[in-house]
Amino acid sequence: MKYTRLGTSDLTVSRICMGCMGFGDAGQGQHAWTLDEAHSREIIRHGLEMGINFYDTAIAYQSGTSEQYVGRALRDFASRDKVVVATKFLPRTQDEIENGVTGQQHIERMINRSLQNLGMDYVDLYIYHMWDWQTPVEDILDGLNRVVQAGKARYIGISNCFAWQLARANAIADREGWARFISVQGHYNLIFREEEREMVPYCQEEGIALTPYSALAAGRLSRKPGETSERLEKDAYARFKYDATAQQDSLIIDRVAELADRRGVTMTEIALAWLLTKVASPVVGATKRHHVDGAAKAVDLELTEEEIAYLEAPYVPHPLAGVMAQNRPANAKEKHVWSVGNQKI
Numbered sequence: 001m002k003y004t005r006l007g008t009s010d011l012t013v014s015r016i017c018m019g020c021m022g023f024g025d026a027g028q029g030q031h032a033w034t035l036d037e038a039h040s041r042e043i044i045r046h047g048l049e050m051g052i053n054f055y056d057t058a059i060a061y062q063s064g065t066s067e068q069y070v071g072r073a074l075r076d077f078a079s080r081d082k083v084v085v086a087t088k089f090l091p092r093t094q095d096e097i098e099n100g101v102t103g104q105q106h107i108e109r110m111i112n113r114s115l116q117n118l119g120m121d122y123v124d125l126y127i128y129h130m131w132d133w134q135t136p137v138e139d140i141l142d143g144l145n146r147v148v149q150a151g152k153a154r155y156i157g158i159s160n161c162f163a164w165q166l167a168r169a170n171a172i173a174d175r176e177g178w179a180r181f182i183s184v185q186g187h188y189n190l191i192f193r194e195e196e197r198e199m200v201p202y203c204q205e206e207g208i209a210l211t212p213y214s215a216l217a218a219g220r221l222s223r224k225p226g227e228t229s230e231r232l233e234k235d236a237y238a239r240f241k242y243d244a245t246a247q248q249d250s251l252i253i254d255r256v257a258e259l260a261d262r263r264g265v266t267m268t269e270i271a272l273a274w275l276l277t278k279v280a281s282p283v284v285g286a287t288k289r290h291h292v293d294g295a296a297k298a299v300d301l302e303l304t305e306e307e308i309a310y311l312e313a314p315y316v317p318h319p320l321a322g323v324m325a326q327n328r329p330a331n332a333k334e335k336h337v338w339s340v341g342n343q344k345i
């Protein structure tokens with residue numbers, strides 16, 4: 001495994017971050033395909049064996065049970081100071097808004113619940129999961145700064161935002177002397193490269209770390225078009241993000257397969273090696289031991305300039321999908337894709 005410094009922070013992270021959305025009670029939350037605790041522990045233990053020290057979870061994942069599984073496993077298998085734990089908080093609920101719960105109070109509640117779920121007294125990175133259009137950014141930043149001041153989070157990061165939102169937020173934080181966002185977790189992979197318009201150059205300019213999610217397009221970049229898996233069948237949320245552009249994307253996926261054959265490696269290694277030329281540490285979802293092995297191997301694969309250009313050539317701009325498609329002023333009654341109650345998508 002190789003390691004890097006996370007942006008301007010003093011956190012040293014593996015070049016692969018283990019995405020923990022696939023861990024948690026399948027009966028409680030958004031996904032029906034998640035691993036139970038015993039199997040989640042096996043994957044986390046194997047990640048540690050392979051040198052992965054960076055773990056990404058969220059309070060939203062399976063109603064906090066991902067945080068619980070991850071926290072118990074990391075406490076059992078690693079020293080707290082040898083792992084970098086990231087979790088995320090959700091926007092204020094409609095109930096909280098109606099009951100006058102401020103952004104600051106909401107964040108304090110969220111971090112306390114996450115720390116309780118994790119069984120930890122701090123997280124290394126506390127991530128603003130998705131833009132909350134109903135809460136002033138000043139309240140969010142003040143709330144996050146209080147969390148950092150209280151020692152409950154070492155650093156703050158952000159996910160699913162536009163570059164202008166991050167630039168504005170960090171300018172406010174700088175003006176007020178508050179903690180600023182040191183990392184961005186955006187949706188970025190070979191078949192979804194909209195981050196390259198503004199976010200990637202902005203982060204390079206500012207020394208902000210990119211830790212993109214769905215680095216393998218939820219498995220689409222790991223297998224030839226037409227091949228399937230349990231997750232590809234069951235993960236309706238990912239289908240919702242990728243199905244509309246599947247035909248165009250297959251041109252790129254074919255090139256990933258072709259290069260993998262030529263180099264004698266897996267498609268996963270090619271797709272991740274490409275992303276590793278652009279970012280600090282992709283967040284990779286793993287629910288099988290071989291997923292962890294494939295991701296770890298990608299760190300050692302060097303692509304040539306010609307190979308990178310060949311992979312990139314067929315890309316055409318994509319409409320925003322998933323959470324980013326909902327990053328706009330909210331009609332208070334509109335249900336967010338992440339808050340559809342117990343409906344599994």
Ligand SMILES: NC(=O)c1ccc[n+]([C@@H]2O[C@H](COP(=O)([O-])OP(=O)(O)OC[C@H]3O[C@@H](n4cnc5c(N)ncnc54)[C@H](OP(=O)(O)O)[C@@H]3O)[C@@H](O)[C@H]2O)c1
Nearest residue numbers: 019020021213214215216217218219222229231285291294
């Ligand atoms: N911030 C956000 O809003 C957000 C949103 C989504 C995800 N995330 C984070 O990002 C993480 C990753 O997201 P993701 O699971 O959607 O995306 P992903 O990493 O693009 O896809 C994971 C899938 O890729 C396949 N895969 C992984 N390694 C493989 C290997 N070595 N060989 C073959 N196939 C392999 C597996 O598919 P099969 O199961 O089909 O084999 C696995 O389920 C999550 O766990 C979460 O931490 C964050």
